[in-house]
Amino acid sequence: MNRASHPVVELRGLSKSFGDTRAVRELNLSIPAGMVYGLIGPNGAGKSTTIKVIMGGLRATSGSVRVAGLDPIADAGKVKPIVGYVPEVHHICRWMRAGEAVRFCRGLYPTWNDSLCDSLLDQFGIERSKKVRHLSKGTLVKLALTLALSHEPELLVMDEPTSGLDPMIREELMDGVLRNMCDGRRTVLFSSHTLSDVQRLADRIGIIGSGELLVDLPVDELLRSTKLVRAVLCDGRLPAACPSGTIFERVDRREWSLTIRDYSPDRLEELRSANPVEHVEVCDLTLEEIFKAYVRGRRATA
Amino acid sequence: MKALLWKDYRVNRSVLLIAAVMLVGPYLAAVAFAAASGRETLASPRWWCEALTNAAMISVALSLLSVSMLGANAFATERADRSAEFFAYLPPTRARALLSKAILALSAGCAIWLVHAVLAMVVLPRLDAMSSGISLPDGTIKFLLPTAVLVFGTAWAASTVLSSPAAAAGLSFAAPLIVGGALLTLSHFTGAPRSEDLEAWYRAACVTLGVFAFILFSVVYTRRVTP
Amino acid sequence: MRIDPGSHLPIYLQIVDGVRRDVAADVHRAGEALPSVRALAIDLGVNPNTVQRAYEELEREGLIGARRGLGMFVRADAARAAGVQARTVAEAAFENAARAALASGVKPSRLRKLFVSVLNQPSKGVRTP
Numbered sequence: 001m002n003r004a005s006h007p008v009v010e011l012r013g014l015s016k017s018f019g020d021t022r023a024v025r026e027l028n029l030s031i032p033a034g035m036v037y038g039l040i041g042p043n044g045a046g047k048s049t050t051i052k053v054i055m056g057g058l059r060a061t062s063g064s065v066r067v068a069g070l071d072p073i074a075d076a077g078k079v080k081p082i083v084g085y086v087p088e089v090h091h092i093c094r095w096m097r098a099g100e101a102v103r104f105c106r107g108l109y110p111t112w113n114d115s116l117c118d119s120l121l122d123q124f125g126i127e128r129s130k131k132v133r134h135l136s137k138g139t140l141v142k143l144a145l146t147l148a149l150s151h152e153p154e155l156l157v158m159d160e161p162t163s164g165l166d167p168m169i170r171e172e173l174m175d176g177v178l179r180n181m182c183d184g185r186r187t188v189l190f191s192s193h194t195l196s197d198v199q200r201l202a203d204r205i206g207i208i209g210s211g212e213l214l215v216d217l218p219v220d221e222l223l224r225s226t227k228l229v230r231a232v233l234c235d236g237r238l239p240a241a242c243p244s245g246t247i248f249e250r251v252d253r254r255e256w257s258l259t260i261r262d263y264s265p266d267r268l269e270e271l272r273s274a275n276p277v278e279h280v281e282v283c284d285l286t287l288e289e290i291f292k293a294y295v296r297g298r299r300a301t302a
Numbered sequence: 303m304k305a306l307l308w309k310d311y312r313v314n315r316s317v318l319l320i321a322a323v324m325l326v327g328p329y330l331a332a333v334a335f336a337a338a339s340g341r342e343t344l345a346s347p348r349w350w351c352e353a354l355t356n357a358a359m360i361s362v363a364l365s366l367l368s369v370s371m372l373g374a375n376a377f378a379t380e381r382a383d384r385s386a387e388f389f390a391y392l393p394p395t396r397a398r399a400l401l402s403k404a405i406l407a408l409s410a411g412c413a414i415w416l417v418h419a420v421l422a423m424v425v426l427p428r429l430d431a432m433s434s435g436i437s438l439p440d441g442t443i444k445f446l447l448p449t450a451v452l453v454f455g456t457a458w459a460a461s462t463v464l465s466s467p468a469a470a471a472g473l474s475f476a477a478p479l480i481v482g483g484a485l486l487t488l489s490h491f492t493g494a495p496r497s498e499d500l501e502a503w504y505r506a507a508c509v510t511l512g513v514f515a516f517i518l519f520s521v522v523y524t525r526r527v528t529p
Numbered sequence: 530m531r532i533d534p535g536s537h538l539p540i541y542l543q544i545v546d547g548v549r550r551d552v553a554a555d556v557h558r559a560g561e562a563l564p565s566v567r568a569l570a571i572d573l574g575v576n577p578n579t580v581q582r583a584y585e586e587l588e589r590e591g592l593i594g595a596r597r598g599l600g601m602f603v604r605a606d607a608a609r610a611a612g613v614q615a616r617t618v619a620e621a622a623f624e625n626a627a628r629a630a631l632a633s634g635v636k637p638s639r640l641r642k643l644f645v646s647v648l649n650q651p652s653k654g655v656r657t658p
Contacts, residue, residue, distance in 0.1 A: 036576055055391055056391075056527070057387075057390060057391065057527070057528065057529070058527065058528070059527045073527055076395060077393070077395045080391065080392065080393040081393045085391045087387070087391070090388075091383075091384040091385050091386075091387045091388040092385070092388050093309070093383075093385045093388065094383065094385070095312070096312075103305075104305050104308070104309055105305075105392065106305075107304055107305030107306075107308075108305055108306075108392050108393045108394055109393060171574065174574060175571065175574060178570065178571055178574065178575075178576075178577075179571055182570070182576060182577050184577070184578075195534075195535070196534035196535055197534075199534040199535070199540065200532070200534050200540065200574055200575045200576065201575070201576050202576065203576060203578055219539070219540075220539045220540075220541065220582075223537070223539055224539070279632070281632065283537075284537035284538075285537065286535050286536065286537055287534075287535070288535065
């Protein structure tokens with residue numbers, strides 16, 4: 001089987017429901033080898049669920065999941081050795097010492113790299129003799145990342161790795177990922193609320209809202225093609241029709257602001273011809289502003 | 303596999319220790335008692351026979367507790383402290399993980415019962431031959447061994463699906479009572495099985511149900527996806 | 530070089546600006562090697578592909594060039610290329626300033642007057658209002 005020809009992660013029409021709640025709906029995602037993919041979205045949008053399905057911890061309700069061309073549940077024995085996982089909540093045995101946890105995992109992965117592991121432990125300042133229950137939150141996450149990286153996985157999956165951590169530790173973690181995974185051949189999928197981390201590290205971004213993938217674009221293209229249009233409305237008049245591609249719009253006194261995707265001057269024409277506006281301005285947006293526009297837009301149409 | 307066995311040993315360390323104490327304790331108590339009583343007691347085979355028989359009965363009864371703990375602790379403890387979620391994403395398949403736990407629990411259980419068997423079938427008959435009169439209640443082992451199989455099988459089965467080792471242990475003790483009670487009720491109201499055969503039926507039922515529960519729920523565990 | 534991930538400007542363009550500034554300030558001299566893609570990526574804490582894009586853009590502008598197997602070097606005629614680029618940036622800034630002035634209500638005739646008076650002055654630098 002030639003793994004290089006498969007996308008490393010492929011989701012087709014993935015849906016996952018818990019009883020009556022549809023956590024993920026018809027998600028399509030394809031991550032090729034060598035890509036760093038950032039998944040962002042509000043809490044409860046379905047990021048963790050999607051990640052757990054990819055990791056084989058949840059069974060999809062419908063649709064297909066493939067990791068390196070294999071089913072993460074049916075072929076778990078072949079998939080798990082090539083994936084490194086840093087979960088959102090850590091459950092490394094609290095009675096183990098850091099060194100014991102390392103030795104334990106070492107015995108389970110055929111590709112374990114001892115010197116890499118040692119250098120990571122030193123780099124992260126993890127005391128091998130300390131029990132896991134005595135480790136601070138940041139050190140625990142660093143240990144989890146060490147365990148995930150030391151067997152040189154083809155895919156690293158991280159679920160909100162930096163939540164609740166101070167900026168110093170966040171930088172250490174991202175640096176660790178950058179040094180060890182970003183070589184153009186290995187793949188990273190991570191979800192995060194720290195948008196600056198996503199913008200720095202990700203090649204491509206997906207925005208999940210209410211279980212759906214609203215956006216799936218390279219970072220720079222997303223920033224380039226999403227614009228804020230601010231128009232001044234003529235006295236006493238209200239907007240008539242939004243141009244196509246409007247994600248979110250708001251009227252505040254006489255200012256009408258719209259966030260538009262796939263922006264082009266045609267959209268401005270559409271806006272002007274259909275609405276009573278004078279004076280139109282087009283601005284760039286930060287990733288945070290784009291994210292908020294998508295979430296607000298979602299809430300407005302929900 | 304070694305890593306898994308090490309981990310399962312560490313998780314069960316206290317249970318194994320308690321089981322060892324419960325196995326050996328009654329005999330040590332007998333020895334201590336003999337030492338305190340004086341020279342004639344120490345030399346009397348008849349006294350030893352009686353004392354060791356009593357110690358054996360206590361030890362065998364306690365071993366029911368041991369196998370219950372071994373079974374109940376196998377999966378439920380890891381689920382209770384959520385370390386099961388850590389293991390779920392590591393390479394060993396569920397079948398492998400189960401095998402490691404089974405090796406540990408079954409070896410410990412067999413070791414305990416081997417000690418009982420040796421005592422019942424070798425040591426005590428020797429002592430009995432040297433003295434006279436005291437008959438050996440080997441019926442105890444004949445009765446309690448199948449019960450232990452049922453207790454272990456039920457504890458193991460409950461442990462694969464529950465998150466509380468205590469609940470699993472509790473269920474495991476209810477099992478022989480339910481089986482015994484059911485047979486008695488059946489015999490009383492329908493006349494079959496006959497009261498002479500009750501014990502044989504009980505033993506057969508315990509072993510069958512115990513092994514069946516062990517195998518069935520092991521398969522259930524292997525097929526589950528959530529930790 | 531500092532990268533602001535929260536800025537409107539894509540990171541690769543910030544890197545391009547940063548390298549240009551460094552060349553103008555003589556941090557990297559003509560003929561000197563630039564940090565490797567990987568080294569700069571780790572240093573700045575960004576994806577190596579972003580640095581790659583920035584280097585490609587700079588190469589397109591003529592500021593830097595690749596030497597086979599040795600990485601990227603500042604071109605000898607970099608100063609000239611830097612100057613060209615600086616002018617392009619200044620022109621864009623001028624356009625934006627003019628637009629902003631018009632948007633805030635400055636009359637075109639007033640704007641034209643200001644522009645002409647600046648051109649007629651001997652070059653002195655920026656006049657603070």
